[in-house]
Structures are given as structure tokens and as C-alpha cells.
Amino acid sequence: MNSTSPTPNDNKLAQQTPARPPLKSLDDALLELLANASPLTSVEDVLLQLADGRVLGNDVVAQLDVPGFDNSSVDGYALNVADTSTALREGLPQSARIPAGHFSGNLAGGTVARIFTGAPIPVNANAVVMQEDCLVSPQPGGDVVRLTQAPTPGQNIRMRGEDIANGQVVVRKGTRLTPAHLGLLASIGQAHVSVLKPLRVALLSTGDELVMPGAVAADALPPGAIFSSNGFFLSTLLTRLGAHVTELAIVADTLADTQAALQHAANDHDLIVSTGGVSVGEEDHVKPAVQSLGSLDLWALAIKPGKPFAYGRINRLNAASCAHFVGLPGNPVSSFVTFVVLVRPFIDRLLGVSHAGVHALPMTAHFNWPKPDKRREFLRVKRNTLGGLDLYPNQSSGVLTSVSWADGFVDNPPSQSISRGDTVSFWPMSQCIA
Amino acid sequence: MNSTSPTPNDNKLAQQTPARPPLKSLDDALLELLANASPLTSVEDVLLQLADGRVLGNDVVAQLDVPGFDNSSVDGYALNVADTSTALREGLPQSARIPAGHFSGNLAGGTVARIFTGAPIPVNANAVVMQEDCLVSPQPGGDVVRLTQAPTPGQNIRMRGEDIANGQVVVRKGTRLTPAHLGLLASIGQAHVSVLKPLRVALLSTGDELVMPGAVAADALPPGAIFSSNGFFLSTLLTRLGAHVTELAIVADTLADTQAALQHAANDHDLIVSTGGVSVGEEDHVKPAVQSLGSLDLWALAIKPGKPFAYGRINRLNAASCAHFVGLPGNPVSSFVTFVVLVRPFIDRLLGVSHAGVHALPMTAHFNWPKPDKRREFLRVKRNTLGGLDLYPNQSSGVLTSVSWADGFVDNPPSQSISRGDTVSFWPMSQCIA
Numbered sequence: 025m026n027s028t029s030p031t032p033n034d035n036k037l038a039q040q041t042p043a044r045p046p047l048k049s050l051d052d053a054l055l056e057l058l059a060n061a062s063p064l065t066s067v068e069d070v071l072l073q074l075a076d077g078r079v080l081g082n083d084v085v086a087q088l089d090v091p092g093f094d095n096s097s098v099d100g101y102a103l104n105v106a107d108t109s110t111a112l113r114e115g116l117p118q119s120a121r122i123p124a125g126h127f128s129g130n131l132a133g134g135t136v137a138r139i140f141t142g143a144p145i146p147v148n149a150n151a152v153v154m155q156e157d158c159l160v161s162p163q164p165g166g167d168v169v170r171l172t173q174a175p176t177p178g179q180n181i182r183m184r185g186e187d188i189a190n191g192q193v194v195v196r197k198g199t200r201l202t203p204a205h206l207g208l209l210a211s212i213g214q215a216h217v218s219v220l221k222p223l224r225v226a227l228l229s230t231g232d233e234l235v236m237p238g239a240v241a242a243d244a245l246p247p248g249a250i251f252s253s254n255g256f257f258l259s260t261l262l263t264r265l266g267a268h269v270t271e272l273a274i275v276a277d278t279l280a281d282t283q284a285a286l287q288h289a290a291n292d293h294d295l296i297v298s299t300g301g302v303s304v305g306e307e308d309h310v311k312p313a314v315q316s317l318g319s320l321d322l323w324a325l326a327i328k329p330g331k332p333f334a335y336g337r338i339n340r341l342n343a344a345s346c347a348h349f350v351g352l353p354g355n356p357v358s359s360f361v362t363f364v365v366l367v368r369p370f371i372d373r374l375l376g377v378s379h380a381g382v383h384a385l386p387m388t389a390h391f392n393w394p395k396p397d398k399r400r401e402f403l404r405v406k407r408n409t410l411g412g413l414d415l416y417p418n419q420s421s422g423v424l425t426s427v428s429w430a431d432g433f434v435d436n437p438p439s440q441s442i443s444r445g446d447t448v449s450f451w452p453m454s455q456c457i458a
Numbered sequence: 459m460n461s462t463s464p465t466p467n468d469n470k471l472a473q474q475t476p477a478r479p480p481l482k483s484l485d486d487a488l489l490e491l492l493a494n495a496s497p498l499t500s501v502e503d504v505l506l507q508l509a510d511g512r513v514l515g516n517d518v519v520a521q522l523d524v525p526g527f528d529n530s531s532v533d534g535y536a537l538n539v540a541d542t543s544t545a546l547r548e549g550l551p552q553s554a555r556i557p558a559g560h561f562s563g564n565l566a567g568g569t570v571a572r573i574f575t576g577a578p579i580p581v582n583a584n585a586v587v588m589q590e591d592c593l594v595s596p597q598p599g600g601d602v603v604r605l606t607q608a609p610t611p612g613q614n615i616r617m618r619g620e621d622i623a624n625g626q627v628v629v630r631k632g633t634r635l636t637p638a639h640l641g642l643l644a645s646i647g648q649a650h651v652s653v654l655k656p657l658r659v660a661l662l663s664t665g666d667e668l669v670m671p672g673a674v675a676a677d678a679l680p681p682g683a684i685f686s687s688n689g690f691f692l693s694t695l696l697t698r699l700g701a702h703v704t705e706l707a708i709v710a711d712t713l714a715d716t717q718a719a720l721q722h723a724a725n726d727h728d729l730i731v732s733t734g735g736v737s738v739g740e741e742d743h744v745k746p747a748v749q750s751l752g753s754l755d756l757w758a759l760a761i762k763p764g765k766p767f768a769y770g771r772i773n774r775l776n777a778a779s780c781a782h783f784v785g786l787p788g789n790p791v792s793s794f795v796t797f798v799v800l801v802r803p804f805i806d807r808l809l810g811v812s813h814a815g816v817h818a819l820p821m822t823a824h825f826n827w828p829k830p831d832k833r834r835e836f837l838r839v840k841r842n843t844l845g846g847l848d849l850y851p852n853q854s855s856g857v858l859t860s861v862s863w864a865d866g867f868v869d870n871p872p873s874q875s876i877s878r879g880d881t882v883s884f885w886p887m888s889q890c891i892a
Binding site: 072073076086087088090091092093097123124125126127141142143144182186187188194195202203204205206207208209210211212213214215216231232233234236237238240241242243245246247248249250251252253254255256257258259260261263264354355356360383385386407411418420422423424425427428430431452453454455457458 | 520620621637647680697
């Protein structure tokens, strides 16, 4: 717990106050944050069609073999390799025709069956020859099929249970479902799945200077004001993670109103995310309100952008439980980066997602970065057609131009300068936001 | 146009029929497919909150500077560097206090203003000193602030228009909007945006062998049947691209019913995607139905998985226009891969998305692939903790286990074997499906 008083008093000796928390490394912050996340356990059944992005609540076990029967992987002719010599010499008469979805009985000895991709192999057949490798002669009694080379047993046959065996775990609990998982679950006959209930997140943007887009025309923005933007990307990022997002409006800018709004939100939500108001010097009712309703830790992260960060809990009324509180910096880029590096893993942990994290890639810098910060930096970069990384010229954290332009971040260690040609650690944006 | 007759007759000499289209390279197929895609132009206004994943219909131009005023990038004290020598010696009295969102007038000469991050720089001030670098002494008449080192002009000031200049194009037409774009557009005061109308896609799974998940229990699947799975991942992939998806049900398996269903779908949709029924040997009413209602080209793609592919058009009733028709292979993995490599770029072209395509990455194979196919292969692989790629052992195209497990594809050239340690071309899954 930081010693910041509810009403910051900045008129004392700078050496004494405001008390600045020591810089905390991102790895330490992440460990500490994740230690606070007890996985939620409430599940619900949803139609498979609606389960994209949701987190599986139990292991799903196959109740059948896939394929469920030996079947042909090509269009061609099924036969028994015992008949190979006749098939190569004079040919074998066609005695059956098996399209996909149609089941046939036995293949008569000394004959072939016309067969199509996915169709079941008849009993007594043990190989399929592609139609391109057959010579088919129409005869009065039906087609006769001659082979041009000897087949091997099992050739062009997909064996029962080759892909999935009855009883096998097909998708594990804690998997965030993707389109491919939905297809896979359908293929074993699952029409619905048990998934974690959506995380309920309340979102709050604070700052006297904020004006909602649409409230005034862009050219009529009052002096000192800026348009509120963090809520727009945060709610979208959260929605992509399957969360249900509520935008909180705090009507009057008083401590009592802020306390009431946060208490209400805590009762109905798992997580409250606030942006702005977490710098030590900032004047804001959110910090003292959270402190009065539970607890709050203020951190100074050793990353750039993204220094101030707060984690707290708000006790629920009439319940021995609490909602999580996360305070992000107000600068849009700082807010975006801290969401990606801390909030996203925190949410995954809350939902019990078994594996998360970004696969960093070694890539070549096509830029110079001569004056690195003492903190670990997340530089906004884009891959170019030469296979290297370009740097967005303005790395200001004030607006999202750099993040919109970028297709990833360079994770740059503290105080490390970068010269063109250096290998750097690249975090693809597609992994950070999906 | 391929010469396949509406009712395939496979009982002739194999050398003559069924006519197999020559293998077509993926690059040729993509070029030919994209040449058929005239970009759609219908736009609609949507709330910014609802625009994630949508395609911007016009260039958005900033109507203001961002920041809109010179402001402080830190918590500290604003002063004029002309007063530096006094500030270093005896200190300057604090004459004003400027929180973010509050506008102040002039800074009196020979004084400082307490200022917070984001707050406007008062007239006559030209530098901000971080509070950590100030010594603040409370005096009867108010605080006096002494500096420990000389400030430079412009220090810690974000200049008006530094991030976005009034009149500048902020996001270009044809951009698929991401969370960061939404934040950026909010920051210039956009409450809604003009986006391309959602692509209307009808989805059709064909095959006598298909049973819908839920229609029967997994252990009661009739002999020869399989559960339908392609529709589940295709509809999700399409939804992720912002499309409105209709699942088509063709009730009776006759040519007339299929024609009627396709004609109906063509009238109300931009694109019809069918899976299954596009192999030359397959028995299916979709091919002849599309041919009778417009045109159809059958291609054999030189890729594995994913060989058969069809592109066609269905003329609309009472309109001089047509719907696009794409026929994907019925094998789930083939269907997935052809969607990623062909349908997705086709959809992006239809929506006028300016830049698409996958950034392939050079990565190290931690597996052997001694028997490559003659066709270009898309192998399902996953990054391991050593920074290399593991191969899914079963590369069968029959089920999606490999795709669900994988976090990308190796794009392997025709007939190229791979040895452990080789550098291969990796397509990250996150780029393929988001």
C-alpha cells in the first residue's frame, strides 16, 4: 500500500512528498498482479456457433472415432490387393458404386468398387487406386478396371480413429476457442459447449479535461479539453477477449459520487478498469474512493510508455467478495501498452486460460534509436517489405497514431540503444490484440 | 470454363473423362480470383463503438490539432527560461496552479505555475521542470520553487499539433479498423464513421454424408456419416471479417431445389461459399446448378491441402448483377487453408481493403519433412519454447486437430524436403484468422 494521502498535498518539500513508489519491473508487476487473480469458475452452456473467443470450461472428450469408418482419401476404385495380378493383366469388373455418405456391404472377390472421397471402404477391400491410375473399359456387363501398377495394402485409405480416437481429450479446459476449435468440436458432434461466463468489466475514464466525441464539434473543443479516446479502444480490446463491458459514467465530480459509482460497479462486475488519475500528482477522486472501499496499490512501472499503474480491490456490499480494480495511465499509448502487457494476462488468468503470452520474434531494426530510456521501452514499429522493422517517427504517448500505424512493438531492454541492422525483439500486434 | 458435364459420367475411359483441370499455382489462382472482385461501394454510418473490424469508407481528416494546445508532459512547474538565473539562485514564487482540463491565462514574469500532466502551458511560459528536479519551500506568501539545473526552452512541453495537424488524413479509406484506430478516431472527435456495408455471405455445406452436430448423439452416428464441421469455422472466420453470414439449408437433394436455393441466395447476398462438391468426381447438384444459373470455373490448385476450388457467378433475377460463388473443398483442413489463402484476400478486395496479406517469417524447423508433395504445402506447425517450429505429427486433411493445435503454417515450396535446422517460411495463425 502506498502512503499517498487521499487529498494529495504537493506544496511541501519535493524531497519528502509526493511519495513516489519505487520503479517496479514489468516482470515483477506481472507476477504480483497474477498472484491476485483467483480463477473464476462459473460456466454456462452456449451454442457452438456462438463460442468463438470464449474459454472452454471443461475438457471435451470425443465420444466417437474420427473417421468413424475406414474411408477413401481419393476418387478411384477399391479392391483387395489379393486380386492384384488379375487387375494388372485383364482387369476386374466393377461390382459396386459407393458415393460418400452411402454404406456398402461386402466387396465381391475378384471385383472392384467405384468409390469417392470420404466414402466407406467396403468389407474385403484393403486398397484404393486413384482413378488417374486406372484404365476403365466399358463392357456389355459393366465396366472393367485395369491397373497400371500394383497397389499396396492400406493405400489411399484413411483408417477409423486415425484422426481422433473415442475417449480422447479433443480440446482442453482453459482453451480460448478459435474458429478451428469450433470446427473440430463440431466434427465430434458437439452442438454446444460449456464455457466460462463472460468476464464483467466496468470501464471508467477520468479526467476533467475529457470530452466525449460527438458532445461538441471537433473545432469547438473548449480550451484545455481533449476528446476521450481510451474507452473506445479498451472496450473493443475487452470485447475481443469475450468480456461484457459496461461504460461507467460518474455524473458529479465529488468523492461521494465516485464512491457510490465504484461501489455499484463492484457489486455487479468482476473487474473495474479506470484510465487516468493514477499518477501520484494527479487530482482525482478515484484513488481515495477505491482506498476507502477496499485497498489500492500504486505502482510506478519501469516501462515506457506506461509508468503509472494501480491495482486494488473493492469490497462488495453484502458479500464476502470483492471486485478487482485496475488503474491505467491516462495517456492513450500508455493505457494501450499497459493493457496489453498486464491487463490481458490478468484477464486470461481470471478465466483460467492455460496458455497466453506473446511469442516475441527476433527481427532486424531498419532504424536507429540512439537515446533509449532507462526504462524498458515498447517502441511502435512496422514490418517493411525488406523484412525489417521501421520505427514510427513520433513515439509520443499522447495519441494513438503510432499504435494505429504499427503492426507490433519492439520490446527494448532498459538503456539499450539500437542501431540499424541490430536484432531486436518484436511483438506482433496481431498477437497483442486478438 | 471447364468441360465437366452437369451429370458426371465416370464410366468411360479414364484417359478421356472426367476431364481434370490442369494444376494451377496459388499465385495464378489468386490473381485470377482478385481480377473478378469489383470493390463494393455501399457505405453506412455506424457508431464508433461498433466499428471494430469494419472497413473505413472514406478518408477521415482531422478537424483540429492534437494536442489542441501546448501542454505539459509531466507533473512539475512551468516557467520562462528567461528567469533561469533567479530560479537557480533564490527561487521563483508560485503564482498559479493549473490542473489538466483547466485553462490559465498569462504566467506573471518572475514566477512559476504548478502544472500537471496534460495541463495547458500558460502564456509566457516556455519550459516545464519535473517536480523531482525542484526544491519547493513553503513561505508565508506561498511556495517558492528553486531549480537544481537550468531548463531548456520547450522542455517537457507537447506542442500544439505535434501528434495530429488540423487537415491531416488520420485514417485512410479502405482501412480495416482495429481498436487502436477507434481510439485514434475518438481522439479527433469522431463519434461515428462511414464504413462499407457488411459483406452478405451465404454459406452452404454439401455432401450426403453430413449430419449436423446435435442432430444425433456422437455414438449414434449412422454408418458412413460424418458430422458437418466446415460451416462452424467458416461462419466464424467470416464473422471476424465483419461479414453477415446466412447458413443455407437445401431441403431436398434435387437439382431444382438446389437451383432455387442458390438463386434465392444470390439475390440477397454478395458471395456464396459452398464446401464440398467441387472435386471433379463428386456427385453433387451444386456444380450443375451454378452452371445453369451463371458460370463456373473448376480449378485444381497446386497446393496441399486444398486442391479442388471453384469460382463462379450466379446471375441475379431482375437485376443486371450477379453474386460471386466460391466452392471450397469438403475436407476441413483443405477448406480452412483455401479460405485463408484465397477467400480472405478476395473478401478484402471486395471491400476495398487497401493492404492485406500475410507477413511470412523466416523460422527454424525443428522437424524433418523428408517426403514433400509435388504441390506447394501448408504444414501445420507450432512455435516451441526454443524458438523453433514443431510439426503436428498427423498432417491429414480430414480433421481440424492439426489446425486447432497449430499456431501457424509453414509455406513449403513444391517438392522441397525439410531437415531439422532448415529455415522455413512461417505464416502466423494470428495473421491468418484475425
